[in-house]
Amino acid sequence: MSPIEYTFLISKFFLFLGILLALIRFLKGPKPLDRIIALDMIAITGLGLLSIFMIESGDKTIIDIILTYSILPFVGTASLCTLIYKKSLK
Amino acid sequence: MKEIIVATFVFFGSFFTFTACLGMFRFDDIFTRLHASSNSLIFGISTILFGLMIHFSNWEVSIKSLILIVFLLMTAPLSAHLVGKASNYSK
Numbered sequence: 770m771s772p773i774e775y776t777f778l779i780s781k782f783f784l785f786l787g788i789l790l791a792l793i794r795f796l797k798g799p800k801p802l803d804r805i806i807a808l809d810m811i812a813i814t815g816l817g818l819l820s821i822f823m824i825e826s827g828d829k830t831i832i833d834i835i836l837t838y839s840i841l842p843f844v845g846t847a848s849l850c851t852l853i854y855k856k857s858l859k
Numbered sequence: 860m861k862e863i864i865v866a867t868f869v870f871f872g873s874f875f876t877f878t879a880c881l882g883m884f885r886f887d888d889i890f891t892r893l894h895a896s897s898n899s900l901i902f903g904i905s906t907i908l909f910g911l912m913i914h915f916s917n918w919e920v921s922i923k924s925l926i927l928i929v930f931l932l933m934t935a936p937l938s939a940h941l942v943g944k945a946s947n948y949s950k
Contacts, residue, residue: 776866780873787880794884794892802889802946806896809938810883813900813931817876817907821869824914832911832923839927843934850941857949 777825784818805849812842861913868910875903889946897939901931 788811795807816835823831882895908924915921 773862773866776870780869783873783877787877790880790884810896817904820907846938850945854945
């Protein structure tokens with residue numbers, strides 16, 4: 770195993786550990802807003818994992834998947850936060 | 860030489876992303892968690908995407924990942940602002 774592949778493996782392990790920590794925060798967050806931030810963080814970290822997979826495999830079409838996948842957490846966060854904000858005003 | 864630069868970018872980006880997730884796990888208030896989620900996460904992902912841009916050296920991939928970096932830099936403060944506003948008004 771070359772040092773470059775070893776570095777990519779360590780990077781993937783870091784991102785996997787980050788997703789695991791955010792998942793623990795998602796499971797035990799006291800408020801709903803904590804869970805929303807944790808879900809956003811899980812999605813964006815998965816985007817980085819997908820990008821490392823794209824570098825390793827050499828497939829150029831995965832950039833479209835990454836580009837589409839980056840829109841979803843923002844839309845989810847914005848809609849849920851607007852819902853909580855409008856519900857708290859009443 | 861190019862592979863070494865790409866590996867350095869990817870390693871530092873994933874390390875910063877891991878730091879952001881660790882801050883998400885350790886902090887005890889929603890505003891400090893928002894600080895960890897908004898700033899260092901986008902920096903780490905942008906560094907990984909710069910490594911991807913160097914690795915492929917292609918116009919299509921470079922322009923698309925530049926669009927992705929600009930989109931992330933635009934939407935991260937927006938979502939952080941919305942979460943902060945909702946957390947400030949809801950008890």
